Amino acid sequence: MTKDDAITVITTVRDGDAFLERYFANLYKILRPQDVAILVDDGSVNPIILPGQATRVKLICCPPIGRGAALNLAISNATTRLIAIQDIDDVSHPDRLSIQAAFLMDRPNALAFATGQETATPNARNPWQQIPATRLYRSNPLHHSSLAFHRDIWEMASGYDPVLPCCIDLDFYLRVASLPMTSIWQFRRQLITRNTNPETRHFASIPAPVYQETLRIVLARHRRAIAPPHWMRIFDLKRLSGIGR
Template sequence: MTPPNPDAITIITTTRDGQDFHTQYFANINAILRPGDQVVIVDDGSAHPVKRPDTLAVTPRIKLIQSGKIGRGAALNLAISQAQTAFVAIQDIDDLSHPNRLNVQGKFLNTHPDTLAFTTAQSDRASAHSDWHKIPAKRLYRSNPLHHSSLMFHRNIWDRAGGYDPDLDCCIDLDFYLRAVCRAKASIWHSNQALITRNLDPATRHFAGISIRQYHQTLQSVLNRHRAQIAPPTWMRIYDMKRTLGSRL
């Protein structure tokens, strides 16, 4: 059933073995949901499956899907495919959204629908920007300063971009951002309002088990996919030219 509120948002969460965060996650969700907002959770094969607390067990606003082990990218695609609202907001199970997050990002997207809208985390360093500012896609070739768990966007951007890549072991978020820019012609905007609190413990982050070598190989592969459409910074092009020339000597 379509939510009565046209500004309603669906929170998208995927998880595997995040049982240590279930209690705080559901408490946070219960605190921030507004009339019409919904939640879709995909449990991607947890050893201890996600269970809704008794206080939220019968609400139709929270849809819980036990998918088995399908991988992070496929789980995100499955969750978003079930969203009944125009806007979707990503929230990792080990992070927290602040009370005004949905209002702030939803208001921005109402006037900037072709946007990937990100916010700052409470732990981030202060920025010189006043608030919403545009980030060029080529900036992501230097590093990725964006928190996937703070992302909100219109569902049709996901459709036009072709969703998340289910075959990537990591860098799934970066690949989606770049494909959203290239295929869906989306722009990237970032707010300096601190609207999420991140779990900073590397031992319990989702991709803690990915080796450094695998990460860098995947990162390079993802960046190479989009080089033809997104001109990297000048210094990176010069570096690549020197590396190519060096390999021929």
């Protein structure tokens, strides 16, 4: 591979002290010689200080600006063509960046996801599976922390929405999917280990009414561009209204 496949790993954090040691240890294992990382400290009470050996990590400290704005700030500072998202409390497997970079070199208009659990058929010839954008109107099976993409895609989609209190990942996916020639793919083999503990996972603390209302707004704003089938729109309305529970 050439340096064209270099990736910048993007992470944003606010008050994630408990995960920093593990995060940096993981970075040292996954970064290839051509890769770098950008860490945005989004207004932590205890400002982050980079360990001495983190020579390929750029730290950006700012007042609390929110997840969407912090992601945009990080990506705007990236100098590589490829971007990978990693949450502070998740762990990437050693071959994650190589696998996603190789895929994106062939499909520059794709969002390339991994999975947080083993889902591939052992003898599958092609572990990459295309996910129709309409599938996201039933539920979101994609882990934002496993996402990789070309920086151009982020620019064409006008970045992440800095206003939304949640669902910024889903909003970004649907906005990208509405662009010409774009597609969503998932590698059906585990390349990340997710933190699923609701006591320490940030977005698990979002109140249900806030999540449901934001989800409704996000799905509505992209419905015309994505044009889900009629039966899926009915399913979506029933799910949001609680019918059939």
